Structure formats: structure tokens, C-alpha cells
Amino acid sequence: MFVVLLQYTAPESDIDAHLVDHYEWVTRHYDAHDFIAAGHRLPRSGGVIIARAMSRGRLDAILATDPFALHKLARYEVIEFQALRTIPELAMYADPLPASTAVRK
Numbered sequence: 001m002f003v004v005l006l007q008y009t010a011p012e013s014d015i016d017a018h019l020v021d022h023y024e025w026v027t028r029h030y031d032a033h034d035f036i037a038a039g040h041r042l043p044r045s046g047g048v049i050i051a052r053a054m055s056r057g058r059l060d061a062i063l064a065t066d067p068f069a070l071h072k073l074a075r076y077e078v079i080e081f082q083a084l085r086t087i088p089e090l091a092m093y094a095d096p097l098p099a100s101t102a103v104r105k
Contacts, residue, residue, distance in 0.1 A: 001081055022067050036093060
């Protein structure tokens with residue numbers, strides 16, 4: 001699973017000019033089940049995307065199609081992690097626990 005931190009690198013007016021296209025891009029990737037959650041950073045300096053587990057190459061290809069990337073309006077920091085525990089509603093996204101760390105009953 002990935003956490004993607006977007007940091008705006010352009011004036012707010014430039015961001016706003018491409019916001020609808022960015023929202024449509026996010027929606028396409030929700031519909032494709034690539035993204036689990038997304039939203040603005042507070043204060044408004046960028047955004048955060050939680051992406052499901054996939055290859056890093058696939059995620060990089062997806063991020064390259066973001067209108068913010070195409071217009072060089074943001075930079076991206078990608079953090080990969082293993083979601084070993086989740087709330088029940090997110091269990092489908094959890095990575096399996098390695099046998100050596102599984103809790104024994």
C-alpha cells in the first residue's frame with residue numbers, strides 16, 4: 001500500500017485552474033480501485049492519496065497522468081508500507097502477516 005503526499009509547487013490560482021481535471025482523475029482511479037482515500041492537506045499546501053498495493057511502476061505511471069503532474073504543479077513523495085492491521089472495513093486491503101510475526105493463540 002502507498003501513501004502519496006502531494007506538495008503544490010505553483011500558485012493557488014494555477015492549482016485551482018486544474019482542480020476539476022485533477023478531481024476527475026482521482027475519481028477515475030477510485031472507480032478503478034487504485035485509490036482508497038484522497039483529500040487536501042491542511043493547511044492547503046497539497047494533498048494526500050492512499051493507494052492500494054500494486055507495483056511501484058504502475059503507481060508511478062498513474063501519478064504521471066495526474067493533471068497536476070502534467071502541468072508541473074506539484075511534486076510527489078511516495079511512501080510504501082505494509083498494512084498489516086486494519087479496521088474490519090479495510091480488511092480487504094491488509095497485507096498478510098508474515099508467519100514469523102503472526103500472533104499465536
